[in-house]
Amino acid sequence: MASKLEGSKGETQSSEGRGAFVHHAEAVWSGREPYGPTGFQGVFISYYAALCAAFAAIGGMVFGYDQGVVSVVLVMPQFLSRFTRVSATASGAGFWKGLLTAMIELGALIGALNQGWIADKLSRKYSIVVAVIIFTVGSILQTASIDYATLIVGRLIGGVGIGMLSMVAPLYISEISPPEIRGSLLVLEEFSIVAGICIAYWITYGTRYMSGEWAWRLPFLLQMFPSTILGLGILFLPFSPRWLASKGRDDEALQSLSKLRQLPETDHRVQQEWFDIRAEALFHRQTNAIRHPDLQSKSKMNSIKLEIASWTDCFRSGCWRRTHIGIGLMFFQQFVGINALIYYSPTLFETMGLNYSMQLIMSGVLNVTQLVGVSTSIWTIDRFGRRPLLLWGSFFMTVSHLIIAVFVGKYNKNWPEHRGPGWASVAFLLFYMLSFGATWGPVPWAMPSEIFPSSLRAKGVALATCSNWLNNFIIGLITPPLVQNTGFGAYTFFAVFCLLSLVWTFFFVPETRGRTLEQMDHVFKDINSEEEEARRRAIEADIIASHQGTFTSGDKERCP
Numbered sequence: 001m002a003s004k005l006e007g008s009k010g011e012t013q014s015s016e017g018r019g020a021f022v023h024h025a026e027a028v029w030s031g032r033e034p035y036g037p038t039g040f041q042g043v044f045i046s047y048y049a050a051l052c053a054a055f056a057a058i059g060g061m062v063f064g065y066d067q068g069v070v071s072v073v074l075v076m077p078q079f080l081s082r083f084t085r086v087s088a089t090a091s092g093a094g095f096w097k098g099l100l101t102a103m104i105e106l107g108a109l110i111g112a113l114n115q116g117w118i119a120d121k122l123s124r125k126y127s128i129v130v131a132v133i134i135f136t137v138g139s140i141l142q143t144a145s146i147d148y149a150t151l152i153v154g155r156l157i158g159g160v161g162i163g164m165l166s167m168v169a170p171l172y173i174s175e176i177s178p179p180e181i182r183g184s185l186l187v188l189e190e191f192s193i194v195a196g197i198c199i200a201y202w203i204t205y206g207t208r209y210m211s212g213e214w215a216w217r218l219p220f221l222l223q224m225f226p227s228t229i230l231g232l233g234i235l236f237l238p239f240s241p242r243w244l245a246s247k248g249r250d251d252e253a254l255q256s257l258s259k260l261r262q263l264p265e266t267d268h269r270v271q272q273e274w275f276d277i278r279a280e281a282l283f284h285r286q287t288n289a290i291r292h293p294d295l296q297s298k299s300k301m302n303s304i305k306l307e308i309a310s311w312t313d314c315f316r317s318g319c320w321r322r323t324h325i326g327i328g329l330m331f332f333q334q335f336v337g338i339n340a341l342i343y344y345s346p347t348l349f350e351t352m353g354l355n356y357s358m359q360l361i362m363s364g365v366l367n368v369t370q371l372v373g374v375s376t377s378i379w380t381i382d383r384f385g386r387r388p389l390l391l392w393g394s395f396f397m398t399v400s401h402l403i404i405a406v407f408v409g410k411y412n413k414n415w416p417e418h419r420g421p422g423w424a425s426v427a428f429l430l431f432y433m434l435s436f437g438a439t440w441g442p443v444p445w446a447m448p449s450e451i452f453p454s455s456l457r458a459k460g461v462a463l464a465t466c467s468n469w470l471n472n473f474i475i476g477l478i479t480p481p482l483v484q485n486t487g488f489g490a491y492t493f494f495a496v497f498c499l500l501s502l503v504w505t506f507f508f509v510p511e512t513r514g515r516t517l518e519q520m521d522h523v524f525k526d527i528n529s530e531e532e533e534a535r536r537r538a539i540e541a542d543i544i545a546s547h548q549g550t551f552t553s554g555d556k557e558r559c560p
Contacts (some may be wrong), residue, residue: 033269035178035261038514039382042181049176049260052237053185057192058230059128059169062135062223063162064196068367069219070101072204072360078215083148096148102473103152107138107159108166109469115164116462117307124172124240124458131168132231135161136224143220161227167465171458174449175240176260179516183381186446187374193445194371194437201364241274242517245281246454253277276518277454279540284455286535287318314460319453321524325509326448326464332501333444334471336397337494338436339479341404341429362426369430373437385513386443387505393439394502400432401495409488440501444468450512451520 036045043050073079074097080087086097111131119127138158145151170189177185200219207215238260244253254274258265265271288306289296291313295306314323380389407425411418444464452460482490510523521536 034180035263035269036180038180039184040181040379042178042382043184046178046181046261048262049178050181050185052176052260053173054188055230055233055237056128056169056172057188058226059131059165060189060192061196061199062227062230063166064193064198065200065223065226066104066158066162066196067193068197068200069204069223070104072201072208073216073219074100076204076208076216078208078210078213082146082213082216083151085148098476100152100155101476103155104159104162105469105473105476107156107161108163109466109473111160111163111165112167112462112465112469113163114160114462115167115465116311116459118164119168119171119458120243120246123243124168124175125234125237127168128165128172128234129231131161131164132227133161134158134164135227136231137161139220139224139227143217143224163465163469166468167462168458170445170449171461172240174446174517175242175457176238178261179514181382182450183386183446183513184378186449187377187381187442190442190445191371191374191378194367194374194441198364198367198371201367205360205364242277242281242454242457245277246285250274250278273516275540275543276516279536279543280518280521281454282539282543283536284453286539287532288313288455291316310456311459314452314456314463319456319460321508322451322453322520323460323463325451326460327467328504328508329444329447330464330467331471332497332504333440333468334475335494335497336394336436336440336501337401337491337497338440339472339475341432366430366433369433370437370441373434373439374441376438377442380438381442381446382513385511386447387509387511389439390443390505390509391502393435393443394498394505396435397432397440398495398498398502400428400435401491401498403428404432405488405491405495408491412487447509447512450517451524453521454517457517 034042036042074086084090086093086100090096111134115127115131118130122130135158138154138156138161141150141154142158145154170186173185173189174182200223203222204216204219207218209215210218238256239252241253241257241260244250244256254265254270257274257277258267258270261267261270261273263270288310292306292309295302295309313319377389404425407421407428411421415422448464449457449461479490482493486493512520512523515523
């Protein structure tokens with residue numbers, strides 16, 4: 001390559017042009033040749049990466065399935081006859097039932113927090129194996145439970161595995177995906193979660209007709225099958241090239257990238273992405289050494305101190321904006337009221353005169369509606385971007401909450417005489433689920449795994465996932481009394497948070513559509529000193545110089 005030139009927009013490129021090393025902040029298709037079309041169309045071009053992402057997303061299905069199972073099992077007579085302390089007639093049943101559901105969230109919080117260092121230490125794919133093993137142990141205990149204590153322990157252990165999977169699956173997907181379709185592939189995580197909820201719901205809807213304890217044991221047993229397939233199958237998938245680069249295994253990173261893109265290692269697009277990955281990993285490795293010079297010597301104590309320091313780096317200059325966005329997205333995902341509407345829907349269906357079976361069917365329809373919404377985002381997230389989805393989703397959900405609040409406030413004392421407003425409430429309930437599924441359902445799972453730098457990505461995603469589980473726990477505590485004691489006030493409360501999410505998104509959330517993971521420093525404008533910019537330029541120049549003439553820009557043929 002010829003000598004490096006600097007463009008007016010922070011670009012770095014060689015004078016050879018097409019095969020050049022280009023590092024800039026624009027969308028990938030505006031400055032370099034993409035791997036294929038954006039969005040859903042591109043999935044068929046980058047089919048191998050898409051298949052790997054879809055397989056990793058089984059972790060989301062395991063997470064969703066477990067949530068769906070409990071919602072129906074808790075009202076099964078066969079289950080309540082075994083665990084009498086959670087039956088409606090038992091003393092303190094509300095506390096023991098709440099503890100049963102809270103254990104999964106507590107375990108998930110522990111699992112997500114610890115998966116940050118495990119994913120950095122063992123690799124993304126081996127940490128998935130660890131998560132599956134822990135989840136399987138929890139599932140076995142739940143399936144074989146003969147008393148409440150065993151069930152609680154099983155829920156806690158299973159929750160740890162679920163928390164680990166909910167953190168590492170989107171992390172792995174983001175690091176193996178081409179930038180043109182990264183959003184579409186990350187949506188697979190939320191799609192799998194909702195699909196898992198739907199599958200579990202209808203399975204337990206069917207097993208409730210079984211007379212014995214297998215009515216609830218069988219659903220717990222079945223959740224081990226997809227997790228086992230994930231744990232065994234992930235071993236045959238490639239390592240994340242970005243994790244390999246962070247460990248200095250650059251040649252293996254190139255091989256993994258070539259396999260994921262199904263292109264030869266000499267293809268200029270593969271080389272370009274490989275250069276970007278190496279430059280970003282080396283830049284943040286040097287930044288870490290500059291920030292923590294006393295912790296660079298190899299010792300166990302220094303490793304522990306450096307691990308702790310790296311967590312604090314998520315809140316320092318150069319990363320705090322990303323941490324704020326990751327945590328904030330998960331906060332608003334819970335506080336826009338998704339659990340409130342799901343909680344109140346059976347009551348609404350009951351007051352409209354629907355029988356018990358039809359109430360369960362309509363509750364299942366709500367989950368299917370959310371799944372339809374999520375399906376649309378596979379196409380829209382990379383076509384229109386993350387910001388538009390979040391902004392429009394906030395608007396539509398605000399409107400839905402306010403209209404439902406009006407109907408509940410006026411007619412909740414006598415629904416049978418006001419069937420029209422009742423069915424209108426159901427319609428806006430379904431519209432809310434559709435809007436949430438298409439916007440605030442998938443985007444908060446997608447963005448955290450793509451905005452953090454490579455050195456802090458696992459820990460940043462862990463913090464965001466912990467925010468999800470913590471706020472999920474808070475919403476679970478406040479929603480029942482909020483709906484019971486305030487009626488329409490609960491929906492006004494959540495409408496306010498929907499409106500706040502719109503304002504917050506407008507002012508703080510940047511667009512990441514089409515950017516590579518290595519371009520996020522430019523998106524967030526985190527390189528704010530001439531010294532840091534000069535250091536990055538020097539790294540890029542060294543990488544270019546070390547690979548002059550090693551590839552040809554015209555080689556675009558796919559690997560056999």
